[in-house]
Amino acid sequence: MLKLTRKLEYALIALRHMQDKGDTFISAKEIADMYLIPQELLAKTLQQMVKLNYIKAAQGPHGGYRVRKGLTExxxxxxxxxxxxxxxxxxxxxxxxxxxxxxxxxxxxxxxxxxxxxxxxxxxxxxxxxx
Structure with missing residues (x-):
């Protein structure tokens, strides 16, 4: 059966969530908790998207992830x-x-x-x- 992998599903869910939040940095835990996604897999996927420049990461107490690239492109x-x-x-x-x-x-x-x-x-x- 042809279908998206869980990793791709989780990546799209996370991007949609970040897109909805605008410029606010969102933690992997917040996304994982909200959508019942395994946090470890989500964190690895988010780190991969950081390396690909799809999203930006910030460290610290107000850190997290947000969309970087124009997703319409x-x-x-x-x-x-x-x-x-x-x-x-x-x-x-x-x-x-x-x-x-x-x-x-x-x-x-x-x-x-x-x-x-x-x-x-x-x-x-x-x-x-x-x-």
Whole structure:
């Protein structure tokens, strides 16, 4: 089944929450508690988004995270691949080590489906989801 990973879901939930709070820094604990998200996984995801410059982090008693980049400029394809790596519904589209690769009789149709999925995600901006 094709679906977003929990990590991507949590990242989008956190971005939406931060977007709603404007310039206020929000703690990982606040987001985790509000949406019943495992705090450790959320904290790792937030740190990854800091490294990718999607959000800004601040230390201290009033520290936390807030949105940095214009989310309307970032495609879902870019966001998903930044956080999780290449998008693919089967391994042969992202990993050339598939043992069936030489004799696979469905590779081209699957590749077309994968291209169409990528095109759809290219049209959707992160800001469309988080606004």
């Amino acid at each position: 970032i495609s879902m394809t870019q966001f998903m691949e930044d956080l999780e790596g290449p998008i693919g519904i089967v391994d042969c589209n992202i990993n050339a080590e598939c043992i069936q690769l030489e004799n696979c009789n469905i590779r081209l149709p699957i590749k077309k489906i994968n291209s169409n999925i990528r095109a759809i995600f290219n049209e959707i901006r992160v800001g469309d989801i988080t606004s």
